[in-house]
Amino acid sequence: MKLKEIAHSRTGDKGDISNISLIVYDMKDYELIKEKVTAEKVKEYFKEICHGEVKRYEIDSIGVLNFVLDKALGGGVTRSLALDKHGKSLSSALLEMEI
Numbered sequence: 096m097k098l099k100e101i102a103h104s105r106t107g108d109k110g111d112i113s114n115i116s117l118i119v120y121d122m123k124d125y126e127l128i129k130e131k132v133t134a135e136k137v138k139e140y141f142k143e144i145c146h147g148e149v150k151r152y153e154i155d156s157i158g159v160l161n162f163v164l165d166k167a168l169g170g171g172v173t174r175s176l177a178l179d180k181h182g183k184s185l186s187s188a189l190l191e192m193e194i
Contacts, residue, residue, distance in 0.1 A: 097191055102128060104186035111147075113167045113185050119158040128160060129153065131194040137162050140192055141185070144169070162189075 098117065101124040107114045117132060119125045134151040141149075147165030154161065167185070 097193055098128070098132070099190035102190065104190055106186040108168055111166050111168045111170055113145075113164040115162045115164065115186050115189055117160045117162070117189065122158050125155070125158040128194070132160060132192070134162065136192075137164070137189070140189070141167060 102117050102119045105116045117128060119128060134149045138145060138149040145164045145167040150163045152161040
């Protein structure tokens with residue numbers, strides 16, 4: 096299944112860092128995404144654009160995984176001409192991940 100079937104996402108960006116939150120629709124699916132969507136898998140998924148570390152933070156009380164991708168935006172919004180690499184687009188891309 097694709098992540099978009101059980102979760103939605105919010106994003107933000109500052110400079111060359113993208114922040115992607117993955118939020119389950121139903122708490123029964125939270126343990127599944129905790130198991131399947133690791134920092135390493137997200138790093139591999141975005142390997143073409145993420146040239147830094149990926150950190151994962153868990154917010155168990157509300158069913159959220161937050162990923163911080165360093166060096167992922169081509170230098171940042173004001174330095175990159177590739178609009179599709181900015182934070183807002185990365186959330187849609189992550190939701191296409193097969194788990």
